[in-house]
Structures are given as C-alpha cells and as structure tokens.
Amino acid sequence: MTTAACSSDCAWLAAVERRVGPALAAKVRHSAEVIADTLCSYGANQLAFSFNGGKDAVVVLHLLNTLLRHIASGGVHQLTAVYFDGHDEFPEVTQFIDLCELRYGLRVIRVGAGIKQGLAEVLAVHPFQAIFLGTRRTDPHGANLGDFALTDPGWPRLMRIFPIIDWGYHDVWDFMQAENVPYCSLYDAGYAGQITLRLGI
Numbered sequence: 001m002t003t004a005a006c007s008s009d010c011a012w013l014a015a016v017e018r019r020v021g022p023a024l025a026a027k028v029r030h031s032a033e034v035i036a037d038t039l040c041s042y043g044a045n046q047l048a049f050s051f052n053g054g055k056d057a058v059v060v061l062h063l064l065n066t067l068l069r070h071i072a073s074g075g076v077h078q079l080t081a082v083y084f085d086g087h088d089e090f091p092e093v094t095q096f097i098d099l100c101e102l103r104y105g106l107r108v109i110r111v112g113a114g115i116k117q118g119l120a121e122v123l124a125v126h127p128f129q130a131i132f133l134g135t136r137r138t139d140p141h142g143a144n145l146g147d148f149a150l151t152d153p154g155w156p157r158l159m160r161i162f163p164i165i166d167w168g169y170h171d172v173w174d175f176m177q178a179e180n181v182p183y184c185s186l187y188d189a190g191y192a193g194q195i196t197l198r199l200g201i
Contacts, residue, residue: 012070019178024171028063031163034147035067038130038161044068044077048128051081051100051108053093053184056134058100059172060163062181064132065104081106082122082131084115090191096184103182120156130159136172137165 013032017025038047049064051057061081068077083097101108109126111118122128135142145165151158164172176183 012066016179020174024174027164027167027171028175030166031063032067034161034163035063035132038132039067042129042159046129047132048080048082048109048122048126048130049132050134051083051097051106052134053083053089053096053100054134055172055176055183055187056136056139056164056167058134058181058183059167059175060132060134061100061104061106062176062179063163078105078107080126080128081108082119083108083110084118085110085112090186092184092186092189096182099182116155119158123156123158128158130161132161132163134164135162136167136169138169 013029016028020028049057049061051061061079064079068079081101085094097108100106109122111122113121135145137143137145142162142165145162147162147165149160149162151160167175175181
C-alpha cells in the first residue's frame with residue numbers, strides 16, 4: 001500500500017464533514033488519519049478489529065470499512081473482526097454481529113475463552129500486528145490512552161489503535177445518524193448499559 005493510497009483526503013470524508021458540525025467533523029478527520037496511518041504502517045492484512053456489537057465498535061467498523069474502500073490499493077481487503085463470545089450475550093447482540101458480518105463482509109473470528117487467553121489463541125493462528133478498538137476516553141482504563149498503545153505487560157504483545165478515543169457520547173450517535181450506521185436493537189429497547197462490553201485488551 002503506497003503513501004498516496006493511504007491518504008485520508010477523499011470525497012467521502014469531505015461529504016461527511018458537510019453533514020456534521022465542525023467539531024465532530026474535526027474528530028472524524030482525525031480518526032480517518034489514524035486509520036490511514038495504521039494502514040500505511042502495517043498493511044490491511046496485518047490488522048484486526050475487536051468487535052462486540054456495541055455502538056462505539058460499530059462506528060469504528062464503519063470508519064474502517066469506508067476508509068478501506070476509498071484508500072486501500074490492490075482491491076478491497078476483508079476486515080477481520082475478533083469477537084470475544086462470553087456465551088451469555090443477549091440474542092440481539094449475536095444477531096447484530098451476524099448482520100454486520102454480512103453487511104460489511106467481515107471475517108469474524110469467534111473466541112470463547114477469556115480475553116487474554118482468547119487473544120493469545122487468535123494470535124497463535126493469525127499473527128496480527130495491531131488491533132483496532134472502540135474505546136473512548138470516558139471508558140474504564142481509557143483516561144490516559146492515546147491513539148496508539150501497546151498492550152499492557154503480561155498480555156500478548158500487540159499494538160492497540162483507538163481511532164475514536166476522544167469522541168464523546170453524542171459524537172457517536174450524531175455520526176451514526178448522519179451516516180445511517182446500523183446499531184443493535186437493544187439500544188432502542190433501553191438496554192444500552194447492559195450490552196456486554198469486552199474491549200479490555
């Protein structure tokens with residue numbers, strides 16, 4: 001992937017910036033630059049995405065999918081999503097993940113073990129170098145994170161990328177509305193706080 005191909009300056013991004021306010025537009029552009037820099041540094045085939053079906057993860061998924069289609073050279077690369085399945089999810093969550101698998105053409109790796117063990121098992125078979133997460137600054141352990149951070153000591157070594165670390169709650173919903181991004185039906189049913197979040201990598 002060439003540097004030119006990794007440019008995040010594309011027609012889609014300009015269109016998004018016209019649909020949202022200037023503050024959110026600046027955050028979208030920064031997120032796109034983080035993703036583009038990551039694609040340039042690692043290549044799409046060396047990247048994975050931690051996906052739990054939550055709203056923040058869906059925003060990152062939508063950004064990743066869109067930027068890949070616009071800036072990846074050599075054709076569209078299939079996104080690889082890692083789903084840590086605790087076997088106690090609401091059926092709506094697993095159904096939504098299945099829907100996203102079809103809508104975005106994902107390759108979903110479903111892991112039944114705990115996060116640390118599951119990540120080690122995934123990397124033993126798929127030696128990814130970096131993983132995208134939907135963590136935001138107000139999430140647990142998110143306060144001191146930047147756009148990039150290695151996994152903590154004792155964890156499988158992997159670069160973590162946080163494209164929306166500085167997005168606020170309303171930024172997420174405003175972006176999804178502007179871009180018509182799908183989300184799990186549990187949010188409309190008032191279960192937002194009970195959707196299991198497994199992003200503690």
